């Protein structure tokens with residue numbers, strides 16, 4: 103057991119400050135354990151979120167020594183013995199209290215995404231999909247909604263462009279729908295015009311922090327950007343479509359309904 | 369004086385308490401039936417326990433082994449539950465699970481596939497055939513996310529981080545009329561007025577120190593139902609999962625999925641001996657391999673070989689591990705070794721068990737593709753809970769329904785792995801149907817009474833207002849101490865009696881708790897509020913365990929070894945007596961219908977060939 107120094111941000115929407123704590127730390131502990139020890143022994147009302155303690159639920163997101171991390175997966179032995187460890191709430195979202203932020207904006211983004219629309223089942227009542235066709239979608243579906251990627255994305259964080267860009271988490275949610283072998287919907291116009299795919303400039307910061315090691319940028323966002331380019335800007339692709347008589351939607355559903363049309367297929 | 373009319377009031381037809389698999393499935397059903405449906409949960413959406421489930425959900429689809437069918441699943445469930453299961457629930461579950469799993473695909477779930485492109489199924493303890501639909505070892509995440517992403521487009525109203533405190537009743541007809549809750553963010557109270565409450569709050573594992581359960585598992589639903597006069601059943605059966613992490617101390621209890629054993633992992637003691645061969649009970653002997661060679665053939669897919677003993681039911685494996693450790697053959701940190709490294713290639717392990725690989729790498733610095741894991745029993749699951757009607761999920765209180773882990777009946781004395789996730793979707797749906805039927809038949813709209821609200825709020829706010837009092841975290845630790853030493857994996861009369869006494873004393877201490885700080889997002893206060901549920905739940909478990917004088921499934925009494933032919937005919941029922949004291953009753957269990965009894969006792973060959981249980 104060793105004494106370690108912590109600085110934990112305490113406060114609420116009206117402001118706050120770092121408070122210092124000296125805590126006994128046992129071998130094998132993670133930052134969340136130490137915060138719990140502070141909570142049970144020194145500051146009963148210290149607000150923080152957690153559930154699984156095993157990196158599976160994405161509740162315990164916070165900034166530890168300035169980096170967005172899961173507190174339950176941050177082992178104390180990655181820090182120097184004499185290092186003071188700071189814990190503070192995610193910067194991108196409004197503080198509720200101490201280490202707890204208001205992440206409801208993320209839930210609102212999910213609500214905007216058009217739902218999964220499967221093709222009909224096969225005659226024997228099953229859906230057939232092959233493992234190699236679902237590997238990529240499964241990668242995206244590993245997301246535990248920790249929102250660390252949302253926290254670190256400069257479009258949301260520094261430019262505060264929350265109304266224009268849904269953020270990396272929901273780009274891969276869109277990718278998981280667009281690449282789902284059973285899905286029949288088409289969300290490309292919305293991806294460009296409503297969900298803001300063009301705002302991502304591929305810095306890959308989101309991919310770096312993802313605790314699920316999802317290759318957010320290269321496997322998710324870039325392919326979506328390519329779909330947008332194909333649809334709107336690629337003369338060859340649009341010629342092929344013209345020749346074959348294929349019509350793809352270029353207006354979003356809200357644009358189309360404003361003009362009184364259907365927005366094309368589907 | 370508190371003015372109830374000033375408290376925020378929200379009306380719904382149905383309030384679902386809990387947003388795990390059971391709550392979400394129940395809410396989806398209610399809204400599909402046209403009911404105005406609200407859901408509250410203590411955590412954010414998508415963070416309920418269900419998200420942590422790893423191995424899979426059991427459904428006899430027969431995609432991997434076509435010999436499987438609902439009758440064999442039913443038989444496995446009854447045998448795993450040591451015949452204490454409610455017959456009808458085990459039947460409904462086995463019959464309906466396949467449709468419920470396929471329906472998830474319709475809502476976007478992407479399970480691992482077979483070569484033919486169907487939903488793949490894996491082996492698990494107590495299941496005769498590969499039966500668990502899964503996604504690597506993160507099946508619960510897939511389940512909860514699919515339900516969540518479907519549910520948010522169904523018009524359901526989600527009230528996140530809102531904790532229920534008490535069920536409100538209309539004295540006319542003794543019916544449910546609402547729920548009193550508080551917003552965690554502000555500490556403000558809210559009254560949900562409704563015709564039906566469906567409790568989907570999960571178990572109470574947080575009463576023990578070594579557990580796979582999260583902070584949410586404080587038995588709230590069980591305690592609220594008890595307070596409202598509902599009956600509890602089988603609560604003495606608390607499942608200790610055989611394989612939790614044991615080292616480092618801070619992760620003690622975190623689950624190691626049974627999938628490790630399903631995919632070939634074996635258990636060894638410190639002599640390197642594969643000890644499970646020494647613990648095969650009579651009931652399972654005919655279906656369990658008795659040599660290493662046969663067990664290995666089974667893993668390689670030889671359909672004539674019998675299952676390895678590592679895949680015996682959880683109660684059997686947990687007891688075996690406890691016995692090995694007690695005999696001095698344990699691992700350095702008081703567990704045994706779980707070895708998959710020497711059994712499967714590294715890339716197979718990383719592909720099939722990715723989150724186990726990460727969990728050990730990151731939390732214990734153990735590479736499970738190279739070294740064995742150290743594991744030991746951890747409190748995992750409540751088989752017992754609120755007593756419900758098998759078909760409608762209604763409790764003994766009109767308008768109150770329960771589904772998922774907080775409800776009793778399906779699993780009897782021991783739950784098979786994978787039978788919980790399927791339980792959630794089967795009985796979540798049925799609870800929704802039951803609620804709709806109840807509302808249809810309901811005459812007048814029930815209304816809560818102010819007095820009950822005022823009393824509950826006063827009790828809650830006193831904890832904040834009091835000048836001084838006990839630290840709720842320390843009381844919780846005390847409770848954990850009592851439950852682990854008195855009501856652990858092996859029990860006896862003397863310990864249990866002491867347990868009851870110690871709980872009584874702790875209850876008195878808990879009357880005067882103090883949470884410092886304001887009501888805004890105050891975990892100390894939340895902890896204090898959940899002590900009430902923890903104490904009721906713990907007392908119910910302890911008293912029921914004292915009454916059941918036999919060893920069956922997860923309930924082991926050293927003073928009453930072995931199953932008793934007498935006790936299988938009884939359930940233990942706990943309810944609140946007239947004077948407010950806890951009443952415990954030994955109640956005759958209804959006999960199973962002949963056709964189900966025949967299936968449960970049939971030889972496996974006769975079920976496969978259709979000789980028994982032909983439809």
Ligand SMILES: Cc1cc2nc3c(=O)[nH]c(=O)nc-3n(C[C@H](O)[C@H](O)[C@H](O)COP(=O)(O)OP(=O)(O)OC[C@H]3O[C@@H](n4cnc5c(N)ncnc54)[C@H](O)[C@@H]3O)c2cc1C
Nearest residue numbers: 386387388390410417418423424532570772773786788789
């Ligand atoms: C690590 C782990 C692995 C598991 N693996 C498997 C597996 O592979 N297969 C399997 O079948 N089972 C597995 N289980 C068991 C299974 O996951 C659970 O039994 C199941 O998810 C419980 O679901 P539920 O819907 O009943 O409750 P939960 O998912 O636990 O949800 C409970 C909900 O109730 C809410 N709640 C509780 N109290 C209140 C209150 N007072 N007010 C408001 N809301 C409240 C919570 O916030 C939460 O939303 C596993 C369990 C664990 C812990």
Ligand code: SF4
Nearest residue numbers: 255302304305306308
């Ligand atoms: S790659 Fe795009 S989404 Fe990811 S952090 Fe950078 S800008 Fe944001």
Ligand code: SF4
Nearest residue numbers: 245246248249251312
């Ligand atoms: S994509 Fe990764 S970082 Fe982003 S929310 Fe999901 S798990 Fe977290």
Ligand code: FES
Nearest residue numbers: 154155159160174
């Ligand atoms: S507590 Fe679940 S991810 Fe940290």
